[in-house]
Amino acid sequence: MSEELLRLAEVFMAYHTQDPPVLDGVELAIGLGQTWGLSGPSGGGKSTLARVALGLERPQAGEVLFHGRSLAGLNRRERREFHRRVQVVWQDPYLYLPPQRSVQELIAEPLAVHRLETRDRRPGRVAELMELVGLVPAQALAKPHQLSGGQCQRAALARALACEPELLILDEALAGLDTINQARLVKLLRGICQREKLALLFIAHDPRLIRLLCRHEAVLAGGRLRLELG
Template structure:
């Protein structure tokens, strides 16, 4: 049975790309996210700050619908995601993509970089329509990798190169939103600026929105348009 094609609903010009309302996530008796609300505009970077265990990861998991929230709404491109079945969500997922903290753990050690970047297109059945090999080669070049890097396995790349490959994999689906979960914290200080500059350039070029998790105040001040802070599952500033 083929995956249904769900066109995005019409969105008013002044509506945010992402609108999170009264989000609640519980794990048994523990409330990890307690009525959190925020918006994110197209082309904007919103930083989500706070100590470990404050609910940031649970929030972004609920935004991406990797973990269904217990209450609240997540509206993306005007569509209320929590009301959709998994089958209805499937064609929307490519437009919201994560970039994880661990550049090596986010890619299969058994796949060459070129195949790892291509995998989402194959899973979505868009390999031929998207131009397959040409699309992968274009993205590797766009993130600053050489063609030879595509033939290597993740362990054969540096941390910065591997994170660039992870960014290319996220971009291959042509998303509108990237969820950046500590994307530079595992990298050497000497390569962090290069990856952040790459993300800034991609945002300007492609109009991407970023939901950005980071513990480094200097990076947040430099990179984010706005910051909201969480403590004990609640927003305390923003």
């Protein structure tokens, strides 16, 4: 077992008191560099689990531990660092990428926010990241609405990777894409995970996509998480 990166411990979430809980005592430990696939029926709480793991929602019971420390106990600086090291790409990039920013601005923003390169080296880093995800220099000035779904998803991925994360959460991030773009992005992500020791939590309906990307699998149904031993 590799060193533990993120752990959901006995996490409980219910949106309404009279409804059955969405997460009912969920237990999941993601080790450094581990790739996890998460599937389960629609409305089964997969995205809620993602939001809890990202610290965007506080569990009603249980806790989330990052390198063994509870998120609730992090100070401002540590919390900022956590939000850099755990990144997410959601299903629909048009819904959350700032529409007025160009591709290069979208990718440069996290570099500036987290002071990741010196100011004069940032344009070079942006170009590297664009190349890594397969965007061409001519697209640097395009804004999200001028890109296709696949291109926009690449920009979202580059923006997440700019943070040099330890864990990348993909919530149905390949679902709306055409066959060619899906295959390209799976290959790209496999390469990155191997090279950079990046851990993955890949949420998807499609078990075949999960098997292409992940070594570990879990299924969330009825609020319970079941680990598949593969």
